Amino acid sequence: MQFLTTDLEKMKWLSHGFFTRIGGASGGLYGSLNCAWSSQDNPDHVKLNREKVAETIGVGADQVITLKQVHSNKVITVTKAWTREQAPSADALVTDQKGIGIAVLTADCAPVLFAAKKSRIVGAAHAGWKGALSGVMEETINAMIALGAKKEEISAAIGPCIGPQSYEVSEGFEKPFLEQDVGNSRFFRAADKAGHLIFDLPGYIIHRLKAAGIADVHDTKQDTLANENAYFSYRRSCIRKEPDYGRQMSVIAIR
DSSP states (O other), rough: OOEEEOOOGGTEEEEEEEEEOOOOOOOOOTTTTTTTTTTOOHHHHHHHHHHHHHHHHHHHHEEEEBBBOOOOEEEEEEOOOGGGGGBBBBBBEOOBTTOEEEEEESSSSEEEEETTTTTEEEEEEOHHHHHHHHHHHHHHHHHHHHHOOOGGEEEEEEEEEETTTEEEEEEEHHHHHHOOOOOGGGGEEOOSSEEEEEHHHHHHHHHHHHHOOOOOEEEOOOOOTTTTTOOOOOOHHTTTTSSSSOOOOEEEOOO
16 A cells, blocks of 8 residues: 655654555556545445555544545534444544544545644545635634634645646636635636646645645645556546546544
């Protein structure tokens, strides 16, 4: 298995990882560490993959929990682990409970992990363009503060996502971003293809985090579309007209 960590790991009370697609049990389109129940992969393979992630993070196999992600800004405060069937519809989680791995699944959208150093509270957000635009990071921060965190102690880390050289969108996509703030124009540039733009998703996320008062932000700078060997990519699957795609997991837990 291969996974990335960041300076969040300097907080010895937590464990985290941005997992790649490498080192799992799945095959074909899902090769090999596909962790998405929502895919058409063999459920037994998904179960084994998630167990491997849990073991690596250092929590029980049934203690890594995910959501039914819906590209919203809704955040769930976690007090105990839930089953696959109990997973709520939302796009971020926060907790102050030890031994629970809160996780998000991505395949181009950005996983953002949070940790409050002194109060020992963690968060995980699924930030595609819709979630980022509607404030999923800010709502995650607010939920951590509601648990007792101080904004100045919160650090954030952005995992592998579609990169600033790869995210081609149609003209008009930028409209809601410019309506929000004309300064957001700096996250768009002309694409080689007529009528299209390139959008810098991680750059926009960093901007939103900084504007929200998070001074300590880390970026893994990994492009999911460009690196097929390491990452699943929804955009790549669309380009190839493939029927489905895998998702990699990003997880954080309090030891």
